[in-house]
Amino acid sequence: MEFLAEYGIFLLKALTIVVSIILVIAGIAAVSSKPKANHDGYISVNKVNDDLDDFKEALEENLFDKDELKEMAKARAKEEKAKAKEEKIKAKAEKKANKGLAKKDEESKTEAEVARKRVFVLDFDGDIKASAADLMREEITAVLTMARKEDEVVVRLESGGGMVHSYGLASSQLQRIKDKGIPLTVCIDKVAASGGYMMACIA
Structure with a gap:
């Protein structure tokens, strides 16, 4: 009898656990199947000007006669x-003013550029x-x-x-500067003999 009593208690405990598990699963399933509310917000913008104009026109038609409506x-x-x-x-005045300002700025910029003399060394x-002749040719081209003629x-x-022939090429590069009408100055610190003297004579 004692064995049967213990066995019955065991069955009741097992049944209780099984029922609890079933209830939990059923609750989860119920929550999952419940339709989700749409929480996405939105903004609706309605243009009321047209509606107000329609109302105004309707009122005017009822308040005024045809001649008055025509005059209105x-x-x-x-x-x-x-x-x-x-x-x-x-708009035309603003465009003209902006154009005048742009032209004035451009003129001021041009005057400033002309007034400033630049020296290229x-x-x-x-x-x-005369291995440096090739490099000097590229520099003079740049x-x-x-x-400008105002520069040097x-x-x-x-x-x-x-x-x-090498120093002849170097001298011809200096002549390019003279041909453009740009002032050229050759400065000699220590020595400029032979071909170097020929280059200096271009200036």
């Missing part, structure tokens, strides 16, 4: 035309082959794309002379 329509059209004309004149350290090019020259 003419006055309204005249007012809108005057307003559009005023806005057009205002190039170095030529010549060996017997300078001529930017230099200064060449700092050091050379003991060398091959005639």
